[in-house]
Amino acid sequence: MRIAKQSLIGKSFPKLDAPERASGRAVYIQDMVLPRMLHGAILRTDRVHARIVAIDTSAAERLPGVQAVITANDIDNVPFGHGKDNTPLKGDKVRCIRDEITAVAAETESIAREAAALIRVEYDDLPPILSVEQALRGGAPLIHEHKQTNVAFTYEYSHGDLAAGERESDVVVQETYRLPYVTHCCLGTSGIIAAFDARGHLTLYSVTQVPALYRRDMAQICGVPPERIRVIQATIGGGFGSKLDIYPYEPIAVHLARRTNRPVKIVFNRQEEFVASPTRQPTEIRIRAGAKRDGTFTFREIDFTHDNGGYTSWGATTPFVMMQAFSSLYRVPHVSMHGKVVHTNNPYAGAMRGYGNLQATFAVESSVELLAGELGTDPLELRLRNAQEPGETTGQGIGLRACGLRECLETAAKRSGWHQKRNQTATDRPRVRRGIGMASMLHVGGGAKIYRSDGCGTILRLDDFARLTLITGSSEIGQGSETVLAQIAAEELGLRFDQIQVLNNDTDVKPWDVGVHASRTTFIAGNSVRLAAREARKKLLSAAADQLRSAPEELDLRAGKVVRDADGEVLADLGKVIRSLHFGGKNEVVVTHHYYEPPSVMQDQGYKGDVSAAYAFATQVAEVEVDLDTGVVKVLRLTAAHDIGRVINRLGAEGQVQGGVVMGLGYALSEELQVERGRIVNPSFREYKLITSPEVPEIDIAFVETIDPEGPYGAKGIAEAPAICTAPAVANAVRHATGGRFTALPLTPERVFSELKQ
Amino acid sequence: MIEIRFTLNGQPVSARVAPALPALTLLRDSFGLTGTKPGCGEGECGACTILLDGRAVNSCLLPSALLDGREVLTIEGLESPSGTLHPVQRAFVEAGAVQCGFCTPGMIMRTVAFLRERSHPSDDEIARSIEGNLCRCTGYVKIQQAIRAAADELGVGGTEGGS
Incomplete structure (x- = not known):
């Protein structure tokens, strides 16, 4: 029998997990039930800016079926989030409509929600700040008093010489664009189950898209050593960036589980998902742009504000991505950007697919259109004139290979x-x-080095029947990474899909990975799998060559068999070759691993570098x-x-x-x-x-x-x-x-x- | 509480329920049929679509009392007894119509009902058939292609697999 050489790369493959999902078998957080599990509900404020004067939980505590009611006073309320300005429960004041005041654990979800509704909170209203303009006005009330300003972050970026760019310009356009609040609308709402075991170790059944960082941060927020935390990701009903940050409901579930010594589940209803899950930043962008008569772009000057809302999530760092579009979408020699991320009493924004790039690209591409109009040029021709070529490096240091x-x-x-x-x-x-x-x-396509490592680990294990367990640090959030990674392993190891099982949802098993963000999984996790598989391939071919008295380079792996590379003649079953490694006195198993680190660099102080x-x-x-x-x-x-x-x-x-x-x-x-x-x-x-x-x-x-x-x-x-x-x-x-x-x-x-x- | 009897995925069943309890909750919590998904609880997203006497309905808005004496089909009831996926399920898998999958059972149930009524639908009819079902992942294109593929297979084959 002969098997022809066939590459899988570039072909179409249905998702490996699609039958589970299409048959209703896939288990989402909504579907999970643990023995003795309680249900949590959260009382959120109906004020946007107020001091909390008193909280009366007595009626809720008396409701039959209620096992715990907690307020900020009952827990170690550790500040968290990118700006460390949010807490699981709010004790002194509320800063936006979604703020969590108290939480209840009860025998059923309806009892928990009923109890939460019985809690009375007395407030002293503070003047609300409802817009960025109002927040920046002199004498405006402070949303976080200790910051002494309503500006959470300021971003300044430039390359070239703006004044020179102005002098070189024959036409200049200017406009201000306003981009709205939008939100992820994952069909599966947010949720978690927190469960302590008898040793005091914590298992989090989670929908996070960044499990390694999540584990580290939850450890700090919840006061559980990270080595005692295991994160298991349920099937995730959509992410799009909404699961990049930790939200208060997650530590709240842990506090309720600790308080009751029982597993606690919190799942949002749709209204909560709209109110209490993140949004994309509403952004106002003023952009000036110039060009020479022949259409060559000369400069861009950008001034923008993000409405950060009451707290600071990862979303406050979206200007890192915005400046890539401002600096490097088309060739532009002189760029100056000034951005402010401003606190208001509006809902706070998070990370969402594109991460600032939708807002920035809207402004840039609108200004290009204005320039085309001023120049009387076809917008396509204008863009072509300024499009970069392979090998160029942009003013921000972005290398376009x-x-x-x-x-x-x-x-x-x-x-x-x-x-x-x-x-x-x-x-x-x-x-x-x-x-x-x-x-x-233009967007990152090979990860983004915002941590010291932008890597991902893979462990491959081939058992005695040539079943591959592909353990990847990366996560499946519906985007299809599981299938792409299996495809890469199959390509390298000549396996059929039915020989491959991907494990990607358990921090007790999988190696470290930054997480699902920055469009990085195919590139980073893909390279990690490819390199781990190459090592396994080498080992398998060497074992097969020994057994077949051949040379490794004369052999190939195809469809689960060892074949002669030249004509595809089947020489041995791959499982048999693997068994020979442990039955045959070699005392070996086929387990390989690889940690792939991309050759990118962190940006310098001026945000320059090939990130x-x-x-x-x-x-x-x-x-x-x-x-x-x-x-x-x-x-x-x-x-x-x-x-x-x-x-x-x-x-x-x-x-x-x-x-x-x-x-x-x-x-x-x-x-x-x-x-x-x-x-x-x-x-x-x-x-x-x-x-x-x-x-x-x-x-x-x-x-x-x-x-x-x-x-x-x-x-x-x-x-x-x-x-x-x-x-x-x-x-x-x-x-x-x-x-x-x-x-x-x-x-x-x-x-x-x-x-x-x- | 009232006692209701109905046929669930081909089997006679009974339950004691509060009459207004959403059928979605009954199916998920009492019968363990978690393939029917809670997407919004207010009849806007279609993730909880089931078939009631062959018609697609949002189970989140359906009081359990109304199940009495009726035939209910959920996503779990579509496979053949030996576990072969229904042609509509297969079409969704093969067309790439499944990403996160949370809308998928509802989309599939809606499609099963639709194709029973329209065995040779136009492209417009296909696009409109799922207008009450939201999907955030796929942009609907591959779902529409899956419905077309299933229509072609069921139309040619004449009979449906599964129940």
């Missing part, structure tokens, strides 16, 4: 029929106009129809050209683009968490408008497969990229159709109609 920006622009333009459609805005209906617009993006091992690019073109009488924008077609290096799993990569584009369309057209006087007034799917199936346009995907020199098989990351430039592409198309400015999202019919009326 594989760079497909030019090809993305050309591909998206060609496939969308750009030139022809750009010349026609009329339709056969006099009050309906057509438009076509484009936008590009990622690779960068992904994309251009998206949107075609829209705008009804001038109603303001309704209909997206007819979206062309997405993405440089993600070599595609590993085509089916999965397409799914990431489609899902990202539709999330981007929501940002462009319909999604907005409406915050009035600090309160979220639309906390339901009825009023927070996600894009639905009939509204999805034709999405034409083209992969521009630059081969990255460091990525696994030449691959770069994808996850966040597809959501980043959709909104500016749509806005540019609406501007093309109507001539309007459109400086704020979402482009709802009301907003479009009222702007066109002016």
